Amino acid sequence: MNNELVNVSITLNGEKVSAEVEPRMLLIHFIRDIMNATGSHIGCDTSQCGNCTILVDGRSTKSCTVLAVHADETEVITVEGIGTTENLHPIQKAFWEEHGLQCGYCTPGAMMASIDFLSQNPDPTDDEIREGLDGIICRCTGYEFIVNAVRSAAKMMNDDSAVKGEV
Amino acid sequence: MEKMVGQRIKRKEDPKLITGNGMYLDDMKIPGLLHASIVRSPHPHANIVSIDKEKALKHPGVVAVYTGKDLEGKINPVPTSWKVPGMDLIETKQYPLAINTARYVGDGVAMVVADSKYTARDAAELIEVDYEVLPSIANQKEARKDGAPQIYDEVPGNVAFKYVAGEVTDEDLENAEVVMKGSYNTQRVAPSPMETRNSLAQYNPGSGDLKLYVGSQNPHIHRMVLSEVLNFPEHKLHVKVADMGGGFGGKIGVYPDEALVSYASMDLKRPVKWVETRNEHFQSANAGRDMMVDLELAGTKDGKITALRAVNHANIGAYLATFGPGNPTIDFGLMLSGAYKIEKAQCTTYGMYTNTMSVDSYRGAGKPEVTFMLERAVDDFARKINMDPIEVRRINFASKEEFPFTNAQGLIYDSGDYVKALDRAVEKSDYHALRQKQEELREEGRYIGIGISSYVELSGFGPSAVAGAIGFQGGIWENSTVRVHPGGTVTVYTGTSPHGQGHDTTFSQIVKDKLGIPYEDINFVFNDTRAVSMGWGTYGSRSLAVGGNAVGLATDKVVEKGRRIAAHLLEAEVEDIEFEEGVYSVRDDNSRRKTFQEIAKAANFAWSLPEGMEPGLEEQTFFDPSNFTYPFGTHIAVVEVDIETGEIEILRYIAVDDSGKIVNPTVAEGQILGGIAQGVGQALWEGVQYDEKGQLQSGSFMDYAMPKANFFPKIEMEFTETLSPVNQLGSKGVAESGTTGSIAAAANAVMDALAPLGVKHIELPLKPEKVWRAIQKGGAES
Known part of the structure; x- marks a missing residue:
């Protein structure tokens, strides 16, 4: 085992952060345990559940599957970086309004995956949303209200950009 | 005003959960925190011949290693809490770590405590267990056959209990026009909440208090049972549940793991955390x-x-x-x-x-x-x-x-x-x-x-007398305290233990309809054995039917005490005081009125209360349904x-x-x-x-x-x-x-x-x- 520490620097939710860590440290542990951004969760150990999903350079990434060193010099966005209670991101607003969460544990990962999905497919059908959520396991909701939330967020975001287009 | 009960109200719980402000157990850090990893049997049935923990103990960062033998006589077996009269139950001893024999894949045989979770797991790999593999069996029908591997000497035929309910005779079947036979098996499944099981124990050597955060659907049951397992008094044991990522029954059980973590914290006088991996969950969480x-x-x-x-x-x-x-x-x-x-x-x-x-x-x-x-x-x-x-x-x-x-x-x-x-x-x-x-x-x-x-x-x-009749080792009533603060806002305590079901929202709807105060003025406290006097938790679809009704009944008592204070202050008969939309008023003279907030202040200040009335505005109910x-x-x-x-x-x-x-x-x-x-x-x-x-x-x-x-x-x-x-x-x-x-x-x-x-x-x-x-x-x- 290589115990030599290595420096990892990332931009986390807009802020430059760095730390010396073991090269084997997972990105999810770097974010949660070193940087104290505990909004992203761990639900499995085999990359199935997607509860740890974050955005790395804009693309949704299961952060339990990436070493922190691999993310060096990248831009990372987690649930803490998309909106605040006063100014919610449309995906947050939609999850709230559509009852897209119960225990809330998978929710940050599900929202981050949805943000990337909607950036690729801004006007999806319900079937496409269900396919798009394939990387997420939720045990509470049966998914239907998550699907409603993603559809509602798409509408909000499209209406939003339409308004901006007019200005 | 339209009643809130029956309405589609957005959940109160959600703003923190959608912004990353939830606080689940593994999110918590405490100074001096240690991390535990449990070594589990890879064999379904095996005698433990020896355990060599020396290499693990020498590993940098390792603080302690425990085996079943180390804990013998120090922690009691974890009991079952449901013993149906007439079932001739043979309850075997489940020690928190197996002492002589491991009986399933995942049975704990040792626990490592170290300064980081990576170190704890590294050291767990260094523990060498010498097993003598024994015959084993997984299928329950096979287990009852002659010659099947025996799991306990004291349980002949592996039958833990036999129970007969009702009676149908051979004649009842033979005389029927149509008789049909079939096998209808439901396979074993894993509850699989997205957050696995976990616990964080913090023993305070000064006060002698043990605070245990645990993934539990019923913290008071955890306190009651662990008090027995640990020989630790209930009043010094404070069980709390953080935000919890689902349960589905898998977190009803009191498990060996939380007893181990509690013991280690007391033994080492430092906080100890254990978080189950998903692989461990499949091995060692109740199916x-x-x-x-x-x-x-x-x-x-x-x-x-x-x-x-x-x-x-x-x-x-x-x-x-x-x-x-x-x-x-x-x-x-x-x-x-x-x-x-x-x-x-x-x-x-x-x-x-x-x-x-x-x-x-x-x-x-x-x-x-x-x-x-x-x-x-x-x-x-x-x-x-x-x-x-x-x-x-x-x-x-x-x-x-x-x-x-x-x-x-x-x-x-x-x-x-x-x-x-x-x-x-x-x-x-x-x-x-x-x-x-x-x-x-x-x-x-x-x-x-x-x-x-x-x-x-x-x-x-459910009804507690029935719980007794069917051997459930506890009550199944529910309790609620409604505490009115001097400004008229309210904190409600109850013993159900939500972890995604939305009690905060639905129970607030009940209180709002009864008190007529702003919905935002109602706050709930759950999941805490020191804040909530007693309660039986969340399972069996009981939270609303029992807990929600306890909340409603305690709120009614608050309204009634407020009515007596209002009558006193308004110089009217109690029977003449009406209460609607958060205002007490005298029937036929609406100008004589006191708001709920005014009554809250009057009750808490106690400058002028009816003869013999105690100060304060706080009521508790114990609701045991029929x-x-x-x-x-x-x-x-x-x-x-x-x-x-x-x-x-x-x-x-x-x-x-x-x-x-x-x-x-x-x-x-x-x-x-x-x-x-x-x-x-x-x-x-x-x-x-x-x-x-x-x-x-x-x-x-x-x-x-x-x-x-x-x-x-x-x-x-x-x-x-x-x-x-x-x-x-x-x-x-x-x-x-x-x-x-x-x-x-x-x-x-x-x-x-x-x-x-x-x-x-x-x-x-x-x-x-x-x-x-x-x-x-x-x-x-x-």
Whole structure:
């Protein structure tokens, strides 16, 4: 085992952060345990559940599957970086309004995956949303209200950009 | 003003959870925190010859290593909390770490405590355990046979208990016009909350207090049981639950792991945290179901069912779980006749020790299993006598005029209108058109199936005297304290323990309607044994029916005390004081009024109170309901089976459920939807796999098929509303109904699709390979 520490620097939710860590440290542990951004969760150990999903350079990434060193010099966005209670991101607003969460544990990962999905497919059908959520396991909701939330967020975001287009 | 109860209110819980401000157990850091990792047996059954912990102890960062021998005499065995009178239970000793013998894959044999979780796991790898492998067995029916491996010397034939409920004689069956036999097994599944189990113990050597954060659905039960296990007094043990990522029954149990972490914290005088990995969860978190049921059904040619006689071999695992003995005997055994008026029913249960993880409550806990048995059997019976399965159900239902209705084994159902829910489901699905469509498609070589399931559930646990009669080691009442602050805002304490169900929102709706104060002025405290005087937790769909009603009743007492203060201040008779929309006023003279906030201040300041009244505005209620509640409904699933591949597509799913008064339709729908996903998951995809010796083969989400979003169509659902007479709200349980109704609906749909091919039975889960094989064999399979 290589115990030599290595420096990892990332931009986390807009802020430059760095730390010396073991090269084997997972990105999810770097974010949660070193940087104290505990909004992203761990639900499995085999990359199935997607509860740890974050955005790395804009693309949704299961952060339990990436070493922190691999993310060096990248831009990372987690649930803490998309909106605040006063100014919610449309995906947050939609999850709230559509009852897209119960225990809330998978929710940050599900929202981050949805943000990337909607950036690729801004006007999806319900079937496409269900396919798009394939990387997420939720045990509470049966998914239907998550699907409603993603559809509602798409509408909000499209209406939003339409308004901006007019200005 | 419109009442809040009954409205679709957005959840109060959500703003923190959608912004990353939730505080789950593993999010917590405490100065000096240590991390534990548990070494588990890789063998289903083995003697522990020796454990070499030297290498681990020398590993930098390791603080302690414990084995079963180290803890002998220091921690007591973890007991079961459900001992049904008359079951001749043989309870074996589950030591927090196995001392001489490991009895399932995942049985703890050592624990490492270190300064980081990486170090703890590294060191766990360094512990060398020398095992002597023993004969082992996983299947409960095999375990009862002569010559089967014996799991305990003191348990002959591996039978932990035998329990008989009801009586059906051979004559009852022999004299019937139609007799049918069938096996209806529900396979073992894993509850699988997305947050695994965990605990964080913090012993304070100065005060002698032990604070334990634990993934628990019932912190007061954890306190009570762990107090015994640890020889530690209840009043010094403070159990709390952080935000929790689901439970589904898997976090009812009091487990060895939290006792170990607590012990280590006391021994090392430092906080210790343990978080289960998903792989560990599959090994060592209580599983659900695993009942093998052989049923005899007697009936008449015109569709009346006259008797049911079942033998249930329930796999209870290597040790008895907290509620383990109760699920097959009471929840399953006493609900044998379901929604039907059947004269006679008998259930004989064998609780079987095997070399597998323990089995405890999982969403529905006995009711999904018995509903699966009964509803599959009703369909088979309908097919046998060539009658539409809807008609057979209609003929046998207890009618709404018969409530309170006493079932074949003596349970008294509170209220019901089974025909109404069935009719709505038939109408909503356009059942008769579906049948016609099915015929047409068969001509084209396409196989669609229509599956019906009409269920009734024992929920809303419940009257405590009954708990005593059935050997549940605790009460099942609920308590609530409503504390009014001087400014008129309110903090409410209650003993149910939410972890996703939305109690904060729905219970606030109840309080808001009664007090008329702003919704934002109501705050709830749950999940804390020091804040909440006593309570029994969240399971058995009891939170609203028992806890929500306790909240309502305590709030009523606050209103009444306020009324007496208002009468005093307004110089009026108490009977003349009206209370509406948060204002006390004198009847016929609205100008004489006091707001609730003014009364709150007057009560807390106590400058002028009625003669003899104590200061303050705070009331507590203990609500022990007179009966359980019995939600019911009918689900209809429509599937298409591709007979070339065995693949099943769910085309439609219709759910009509009745949970009495619905407080928040959106929240209730969420419960039904989640429940259906788990029930259909059991029918079609999920399954914990052991080989015949008990080696675990499904140790991760790669091997265990969790339902995903694209497995389901949109669910078509609605509620009928038949009030319960046993509580103020008229509410019944809702959280388990979706699961209870759906296993049979999905399975019946598949069997209906395959009926023309001669396929009569396939074991759950109905995976494509099994379905394909059954189709190839046709009638030969059954």
